[in-house]
Amino acid sequence: MAKNRHKKESVEVRERPIKSLAKTITWRIIASTTTFLLAYFFFHDDAKAIQKASGVAVAEAVIKMFMYFLHERAWNVVRWGRMKVYVRHYNMLRRRVIRRIFIARNSNSI
Numbered sequence: 596m597a598k599n600r601h602k603k604e605s606v607e608v609r610e611r612p613i614k615s616l617a618k619t620i621t622w623r624i625i626a627s628t629t630t631f632l633l634a635y636f637f638f639h640d641d642a643k644a645i646q647k648a649s650g651v652a653v654a655e656a657v658i659k660m661f662m663y664f665l666h667e668r669a670w671n672v673v674r675w676g677r678m679k680v681y682v683r684h685y686n687m688l689r690r691r692v693i694r695r696i697f698i699a700r701n702s703n704s705i
Contacts, residue, residue: 607680614676622666626659633658 633654637647 605682607682608677609680611676611678614670614673617676618666618670622663625662625666629658629662630655 630651633651637651637654638644641647
């Protein structure tokens with residue numbers, strides 16, 4: 596029994612759009628809560644608004660990058676929303692061959 600060497604199949608795991616939506620919503624909740632808490636902490640009782648605003652901007656950038664990294668790593672553990680996709684590479688090869696044959700026949704008839 597000869598094996599068909601052109602027939603290759605691989606499995607990819609892709610996320611469904613609903614998972615991306617859930618990640619977007621949960622991340623926005625985390626980010627907004629972090630901003631609120633930072634602003635409350637810095638502007639609690641002082642008149643130095645510019646210095647405190649700068650502190651919020653720097654702290655927010657650093658903390659949110661770290662929090663987003665943790666958020667992404669947590670979502671990588673979640674299996675919900677993933678799907679297996681079977682990719683048949685030989686179909687793509689066959690389509691290319693058919694296109695070449697079709698184009699060659701059309702160009703020869705002109």
